[in-house]
Amino acid sequence: MKHLQPINRKARLLAARTDERSGARALADIPFGCSTQLDPGWEVDSQGGTYGLCTPVERDLYDCYHTCYWPAQVPDALTNFPKWSNSCGAAAQDWAKIDLVFP
């Protein structure tokens, strides 16, 4: 890294990982759309459930709002409702706290 000097061990680990990559591959750090994500939809996690997966069924609705905005019937996160999901820290537990919005 050129512009951040790693000071502790964790920073050195992250820096080494970043420096291993070529410039083009470093872009993979920045998610631009669904193509950088794996949406399996059917496997199970180590607990035999689904909510430990990267995008479990519990988060279908949520995913269209956050990770990759898709014009489903969800509030638009980019301009009008940036705080819609603030009450939902852990989707599997808090999904019911996400409320309706009335534009």
Add this chain to the structure above:
Amino acid sequence: MNYSASPFHRFESDGASFVYAGRSAAIVALDAASSAVLEHFTRPGGADLDAWTASIRAHADATALREAFGELVSVGLLGPTGEVPAAAETLPPMPFPVSTLVLNVTNKCNLSCTYCYEYGQDKITDVGAKKAPRMSLETATKSIELLFAESAGQREVSVTFFGGETLLNFDVIRGAVEHAEARARESRKRVSFALTTNATLLTDEIIAFLAAHRFGVNVSIDGARADQDRHRVFQSGKGSYDVVVPRILKLLAAMPRAKDGGRPVGARVTLTKGLADVVETFRHLTQDLSFESVGFAPVTSAEDREWALVASGATAGGDMGRVLEGFRALAKDYVAAALRNESHGFSNLNDLLGELHRGTNKAHPCGAGLGLLGVSTEGELGLCHRFVESDAHALGDLEHGIDQEKRARFLHSVHVSKKIACHDCFARPHCSGGCYHEAYVRYQDATQPNLHYCDWVRAWTALGLDCYAEIARKNPAFLERFEESGDRARHERATTETTA
């Protein structure tokens, strides 16, 4: 797409600018480019990436700014606005190996310290349930068997004796140690021992035993005579200072010193309302009594307790503010010693610097229920020694083994991803919501984050970062001592608590 900064703490040291990243626990120094980019994206809702890219196109440093952006993303300082913190809700593969067992060898004590959670208002044992006052050798032996069976691939296991006053049941401690050492030889594991005591019952025979088996010993002591005798009293109300000091001096003389490879005998000071002068207490314990390590445990359980420190307004006056000022003075001495390559006995800061150095990023605040379990005098298993007699928090017993389902359920319920209030806090990696027992006493719910001391934890973390940065710049070689494995550090944390 908007990008914004995740929680961080920015601080200056010697004219250089540093950032502690609250997602990754990385500490980095900024240059002009990374500083400018971080500032641009640090605003409510973040800033639009495309607009920023367009705006810097004509800038002479456009390449540097773009590089800095990528680097800030890779250390977790910048990310898409609103992205849920990446802390996975899943647990490590269960059953997680148990490497530390805390044996409550007795729930009786020959002192009647007024602030003790084991007896006072903070007791969480189910009312009416009469528990055996002492652990039997059979129960202790069965506990050791459980530890060896549940430690799976761990090569090092540790047994901590806790109470009550542990030395009221010394015979069982001796029997358990002999059994554990025999099992360790058979299974080619290493076993270590730790014990917390109020020092009133130390004899030459016990001291020789503790030294021979290389015990990590923690002595609960509140400082000079007036401070010790304020709360740490016998049932008659008589203070314990004059009883413990000659015994402590004998203990310190007999135990191997840290410089000879021994584990330092620690003093644990409980800080309560009307607290002593932290700096003077430290001086008394390290210089007059020659302890090599002193740790302070502020009591913040609930403000209606007459002994509890008042945490509100923690950084500006109040009891906790005074604690912080004392810690700040000790930290200054610690850094001065570190720059001379010398150890300093302020163990709270030593522990914090170790975590900051390794970039510890915890999903759970401590090892309770994870690598550490407590055993009650009757052989019930609990999250830790503080919960062992609470039926609501029992995790099985020696007869039926660990209740793995309940254990996993509890660990899920206290995962930091569930503590929404913690998500915007830069101190999350090392605090992770704080002690389950304190949360239970304060909010009657062990899964709650300890919101009553957030300000204080942030101020303390910031102080640790100031110290860390200064040492990292002026004498980085000193920090090599913190390169030990996280397991060791966790183990040490689990075994350095004030006696019940």
